[in-house]
Amino acid sequence: MNERELEELLRSRSEPLPPPPGRWEAVRRRARRRRVAKLSAAVLATVVVAAGIGLGPTVLFAHHHTSGSEQRISIAAPPSSPLQHAPTSAARAPETSASPVAGAGLTGFAPSSVSFVSQAEGYLLGDDGDGGSTVARTSDGGSSWSRLADLTIPAKTAGVRFATPDVGYVFGTKFFVTTTGGRAWQAEPRPGGFISDLETMSGHVYALVSSCARCRKVSLYGGSTASPSLQRVAGVPTMVGDSVSLAVYRDAAYVLDTVKGGPGQVWATSDGSAWSQRSSPCGTTMGLITEWSATGVAAACDVHLFAPGNESKRVYVSTNGAASWTALDKPPTRFGYINSVSASGPDDVVVADGQSGLDVTTDGGRHWTLRGPKLTDGAGFVGFISLSRVVALPAHGADRIFITSDDAGDSWSSVHFPR
């Protein structure tokens, strides 16, 4: 065997072995248990030493000769115990510039769109109860929200996206841009009459633009977060769809264009410049697309079919950038139109439907379980913001709540805004 053959042999790749469901949580639990055990041992050692110095042989005697000595020593831990300073796994001090109280200044607020720039920092856009929109901000992962700005745009058809804590967009029948973290918003000329969706990541901004809110011809526009102007994306023709949706991850972007009764199309770029057509999982049904990585994509098809059980109302995943798709084992089992779908991998998918709420699978669709709070009009939006953290919104603003999960949709909690 010569040197080159040996190099090739050494550099031959092992087949990746994806983690089983729940492995990340298990790893975190294992690490946490060890940290606690380590800290407890440190406390115990500290107290034993302190007891030895301060209390003398009586306590040491007790330690050796009484069965309850360990409990006694733990209670006697000094105030400066390391336990009190133990860093939590998600230690991040909330910003001191804002002191938001849950829902402060947000009476009547009904959230309808959400965007997060980190697990802590997020933005909601919702109806202000007076025909306009309010943008609210959280810096603690959504436990508390404070009013950021009021904008003259109907919330019902508007959305909010932030690219960074400074640069954000509110879009719909108007187009507002902020570069000051939402303190000031500038109305910008929009490329068409209506922006139905806008996604941004890693400096890229993409928008789906049509002449009006109900117009079927949709064009893809793009730009960078450095400038508010958007240009038509070359290589993607005007789409004529009943449902056009957009997903962006770093330099990769996907557009799913579906027409009821017609062939679906997926257009994608992996580098932010060259676009090409990929395969569509949805065939002749209407669909929504989402992503969890540059090449990991999920799509829900036949989203406007109310009843469950139809083979076409199904979620598909692709791990090769929409070159090919695999149907999840079973379709979502609930009644309702699918308003939104999100995935953190091929196994973990949450569907927001407009009847039942949040339908969750963590095993690639073998089982679907209805989770989350009971919602008047079902769920309107769901989105993973990390492998395990998910945020969701009710449909149509009927329930004035913001919903989160920290375990990939297994359990949910809600923040209620005052009526």
Added chain:
Amino acid sequence: MTTQPSGSLRRPRDVDVAVVGAWEAVRVTSADPTEAAEVVFRTHYAPLAGWCRRMVGDEEVAHDIAAEAFARLLGRWTSVTDPRAYLYTTALNLIRDRWRRTERERVALGKVVTSAAATPKQAPGPELRMLVEALPRRLQQVVVLHYFADLTVDSVARALGVAPGTVKRDLFDARAKLAAALGDG
């Protein structure tokens, strides 16, 4: 038209998962340690577990080793400067333990059962895993970190606290040993 803005929410924008091994990129730009740890998990678990499977030949054991490496990484989150190097070095140590245990079991079994029946199932021929297993510890480390974990020579040197020249020399020695062993095969 979608009924409302759809598509999923963005994951942390500043965490560059594609720059494999660029720990600094993850570390500097992500203010939330949980986010960064999760990104490292998402990026490195499957390749690490796949590599472990290749080294131990058992999927379940490979998952155990990979999970243990990640748990130890989380335990040292604030002090580790290169997670990939740490993960592969830790996994290699666990794999070595496994090899030693298997060898002990093999010896123990050999005492009570005839050798042919007792020998654990192994891949035939001079399989790379066994050859790497037979390398001296120092050479094993550089081979694993450079070839299997894809670390540059400079990164391996940093991870092991030695000069890049030492790593290059060890790689040269390791290749020579492996080539000789494969030649013999």
